[in-house]
Amino acid sequence: MPRGENVTVAVRFRPLSNSEIKRGEFEQWEALDKRHVGLVQHDDPKRAVVAKFAFDHVFSKEATTQEIFDKVAAEHVWSSMDGKNATVFAYGVTSSGKTFTMRGKRNSPGVIPLAIEGVFSAIQQTPDREFLLRVSYLEIYNEVINDLLDPARTNLKLREDKNHGVYVENIKEEVVLSFEHILSLIAAGEAHRHVGATNFNAESSRSHTIFRLNIESTIPETMDIRQSNLNLIDLAGSESSKAETTGLRRREGAFINKSLLTLGTIISKLSEGKATHVPYRDSKLTRFLQGSLSGNGRIAMVCTVTPGSINAEETHNTLKFASRAKRVELKPETLHVLDDKSLIKKYQQEIIELRNQLESLMQGSATPPPPGAKSEPEESKVESSPKEDGGTWEQDRAELEGRIARLKRIILHSSRVSGIDELPQGLAPKRSSVLHADTDPASRAFEKMAFPMPGGPGAEVAKGPALRNSKDGSGGRRSWMNWLGPLAGGGRARGGAKPMEELAEHERSPSPFDEPLSRLTVPDSIAGELFLGTVEKQLLQTEDSFKSQSKLSLQEQQDLREEMRLLVQEATTKESELNRVSMEFREVEAQSLESIHTLKEELMVKNRHVGKLEHRIVNLAQRGAGSEELLKLVDRLRQDVGEKNFELQVLGADNKLLQATVDLLQRENAQLILNMEAKSKEVKQMSLLSADSTPQPVDAAGLSETAAPRQDPPQNPLSTLRGALKTILEELESKGRSADIISPVVMEQINELEEAHLEALVRLRTIKEKQKRLKHRKSLA
Numbered sequence: 001m002p003r004g005e006n007v008t009v010a011v012r013f014r015p016l017s018n019s020e021i022k023r024g025e026f027e028q029w030e031a032l033d034k035r036h037v038g039l040v041q042h043d044d045p046k047r048a049v050v051a052k053f054a055f056d057h058v059f060s061k062e063a064t065t066q067e068i069f070d071k072v073a074a075e076h077v078w079s080s081m082d083g084k085n086a087t088v089f090a091y092g093v094t095s096s097g098k099t100f101t102m103r104g105k106r107n108s109p110g111v112i113p114l115a116i117e118g119v120f121s122a123i124q125q126t127p128d129r130e131f132l133l134r135v136s137y138l139e140i141y142n143e144v145i146n147d148l149l150d151p152a153r154t155n156l157k158l159r160e161d162k163n164h165g166v167y168v169e170n171i172k173e174e175v176v177l178s179f180e181h182i183l184s185l186i187a188a189g190e191a192h193r194h195v196g197a198t199n200f201n202a203e204s205s206r207s208h209t210i211f212r213l214n215i216e217s218t219i220p221e222t223m224d225i226r227q228s229n230l231n232l233i234d235l236a237g238s239e240s241s242k243a244e245t246t247g248l249r250r251r252e253g254a255f256i257n258k259s260l261l262t263l264g265t266i267i268s269k270l271s272e273g274k275a276t277h278v279p280y281r282d283s284k285l286t287r288f289l290q291g292s293l294s295g296n297g298r299i300a301m302v303c304t305v306t307p308g309s310i311n312a313e314e315t316h317n318t319l320k321f322a323s324r325a326k327r328v329e330l331k332p333e334t335l336h337v338l339d340d341k342s343l344i345k346k347y348q349q350e351i352i353e354l355r356n357q358l359e360s361l362m363q364g365s366a367t368p369p370p371p372g373a374k375s376e377p378e379e380s381k382v383e384s385s386p387k388e389d390g391g392t393w394e395q396d397r398a399e400l401e402g403r404i405a406r407l408k409r410i411i412l413h414s415s416r417v418s419g420i421d422e423l424p425q426g427l428a429p430k431r432s433s434v435l436h437a438d439t440d441p442a443s444r445a446f447e448k449m450a451f452p453m454p455g456g457p458g459a460e461v462a463k464g465p466a467l468r469n470s471k472d473g474s475g476g477r478r479s480w481m482n483w484l485g486p487l488a489g490g491g492r493a494r495g496g497a498k499p500m501e502e503l504a505e506h507e508r509s510p511s512p513f514d515e516p517l518s519r520l521t522v523p524d525s526i527a528g529e530l531f532l533g534t535v536e537k538q539l540l541q542t543e544d545s546f547k548s549q550s551k552l553s554l555q556e557q558q559d560l561r562e563e564m565r566l567l568v569q570e571a572t573t574k575e576s577e578l579n580r581v582s583m584e585f586r587e588v589e590a591q592s593l594e595s596i597h598t599l600k601e602e603l604m605v606k607n608r609h610v611g612k613l614e615h616r617i618v619n620l621a622q623r624g625a626g627s628e629e630l631l632k633l634v635d636r637l638r639q640d641v642g643e644k645n646f647e648l649q650v651l652g653a654d655n656k657l658l659q660a661t662v663d664l665l666q667r668e669n670a671q672l673i674l675n676m677e678a679k680s681k682e683v684k685q686m687s688l689l690s691a692d693s694t695p696q697p698v699d700a701a702g703l704s705e706t707a708a709p710r711q712d713p714p715q716n717p718l719s720t721l722r723g724a725l726k727t728i729l730e731e732l733e734s735k736g737r738s739a740d741i742i743s744p745v746v747m748e749q750i751n752e753l754e755e756a757h758l759e760a761l762v763r764l765r766t767i768k769e770k771q772k773r774l775k776h777r778k779s780l781a
């Protein structure tokens with residue numbers, strides 16, 4: 001695979017639904033050929049193409065999901081098994097076929113089950129590596145992350161660290177053992193998904209659902225450890241939230257749009273190739289996908305579109321998004337993990353240790369004899385002899401062997417994964433885990449789930465090119481070994497399928513029931529429940545009852561256990577199906593009630609309108625009014641409404657103006673108060689200056705009789721000022737503030753006043769002297 005590559009973008013058309021055809025819709029956007037989509041002008045006899053887009057793949061309405069998987073996603077699945085992160089997602093408006101593409105229907109398996117099938121085929125075809133698979137399944141609903149495998153884990157947080165990148169804290173990760181095990185987990189998770197009826201889809205996904213397979217793989221006894229994620233994502237509808245009218249759906253729409261808008265922005269920025277800041281953190285979806293979007297993984301996108309004329313605009317938006325996505329460049333890398341961070345290495349190490357223990361136990365059982373054991377050398381005697389703790393050596397050995405077998409079940413290897421239908425009789429596991437609908441009871445149970453068994457009767461895969469009838473030509477059954485056939489020559493140089501003779505040398509698959517599951521050595525936090533709680537409980541009970549049936553042969557016991565397991569699995573599947581259906585029912589019921597309520601309200605309003613109209617018509621009819629009068633009435637009403645509108649605008653404008661005036665007045669008022677204070681200070685100072693009442697030297701000189709008569713006793717301005725100063729200082733002191741700042745200012749003012757006072761006195765004396773001289777001259781004259 002080349003170092004750099006682009007996002008693989010495919011467009012898938014769905015057929016018009018019956019109701020769309022009934023509504024008279026026609027196909028406006030069309031798949032022109034295998035790479036082009038065009039907007040066709042239908043009223044043009046030449047059917048001119050008005051707009052055209054090119055993509056990696058374009059699938060017409062006839063295409064099967066199998067074809068889409070083979071061309072768009074199979075390679076990505078293989079890459080993820082090879083240690084590269086890979087993401088496949090479906091994007092499109094509601095009801096365009098995203099869930100149909102990703103999850104599928106009973107007779108048309110979606111990308112998710114096909115990818116899981118591919119994963120196990122890849123394991124089968126890679127005998128040089130061992131794999132450990134963990135599954136998590138989550139939804140992002142209204143920007144909140146919920147765990148679909150454990151509904152108690154809601155509102156989970158995203159965290160980031162050097163080793164794991166961005167990850168969901170506290171998410172449940174199940175170690176998975178088989179194809180059917182994963183499907184049963186998804187089926188259980190489906191029951192917790194948020195779905196609801198929208199204007200366009202009775203079973204619309206209201207959340208983004210993300211199925212993540214964490215893949216660890218290693219070549220035993222080497223340091224080559226790889227770890228990658230395969231993300232399979234069914235996005236919620238990308239249409240604008242305004243398309244929905246009810247409150248809840250609008251709110252959901254807004255949140256859905258937040259994630260999708262951010263995805264759009266990021267795709268735009270990345271497609272420009274010079275993004276400085278990429279806002280991954282703006283939504284949960286993009287933050288979660290940061291590792292993949294930032295370019296080190298492979299991405300495939302199936303853009304689903306509805307051809308209908310009514311959706312032409314939204315389809316155009318989807319196509320624009322898709323063609324931007326096509327320009328995003330990626331540099332997928334194989335991701336290696338350190339030895340101590342690898343779970344698969346931990347388990348492999350544990351197996352080695354257990355084998356060593358087993359070996360020393362066996363040696364110890366031969367020579368020297370354990371304490372308390374008789375000295376006879378015969379193995380049989382020693383093995384069954386009692387130990388100090390009350391157990392027997394046989395029990396110890398059985399326990400060690402059981403633990404080894406259990407760990408080996410978790411570590412998947414081509415020799416141990418089931419589903420190889422070409423294996424010669426006797427080599428294949430007694431009952432294949434990859435079920436066949438025609439023969440297997442568990443597959444009959446799965447048939448009732450959303451996922452069909454590949455190769456089952458009527459399965460869409462029967463039409464797909466990847467399906468090759470098995471060698472015996474029995475038809476309908478898939479060639480499991482060649483399932484990834486087209487890839488085997490390309491990305492698959494290493495390994496390849498192991499010859500059958502070699503497979504024969506591998507140990508027989510240990511029975512899954514060698515030990516109670518509760519004794520599994522997988523840490524709880526990582527492995528989670530290997531099966532649902534109920535299954536485990538029932539298995540343990542079954543075990544106990546089998547133990548008591550010592551008359552049955554080992555083979556018979558195993559057969560019975562396996563029967564029991566399948567029955568329990570069937571029951572679990574039914575239970576989860578029941579939960580899903582009853583949840584859907586509750587939701588539909590709640591929606592129906594909501595719709596009925598809204599309808600009733602609308603009806604009441606309409607009734608009132610009709611009543612008013614009737615009333616008016618009767619009035620008009622009584623007055624003999626014609627249609628002209630009616631039109632006039634309507635005109636008048638329109639005018640009235642127009643005037644009212646205008647009045648409202650004026651009022652609004654008035655209101656604004658008024659507010660501005662009040663603001664202005666308040667500001668002016670404040671300024672006025674300041675000015676008045678300043679003025680009153682000035683006036684006070686002036687009056688102090690001109691109102692000295694103390695006997696002055698000039699008065700003593702006989703000038704006082706000429707002064708203007710005063711009503712108030714004149715005051716000495718300096719003494720008044722000093723009095724004021726004293727008051728100020730006291731006030732400052734009472735407020736605990738220093739007088740240092742104020743005193744010099746006031747002192748300066750006093751000095752100025754004293755000078756002014758003296759000046760005034762001198763002027764007064766001069767004037768009085770002048771008067772005196774004038775008087776004297778007058779008397780002389």
Ligand SMILES: Nc1ncnc2c1ncn2[C@@H]1O[C@H](COP(=O)(O)OP(=O)(O)OP(=O)(O)O)[C@@H](O)[C@H]1O
Nearest residue numbers: 014093094095096097098099100201204205236237
């Ligand atoms: N390619 C197809 N061929 C036949 N039927 C299809 C196809 N694609 C979708 N449908 C049908 O159209 C309907 C809507 O599809 P689906 O539920 O997958 O839409 P969606 O995009 O997931 O919608 P939402 O976003 O609301 O969940 C379903 O009944 C589905 O079976």
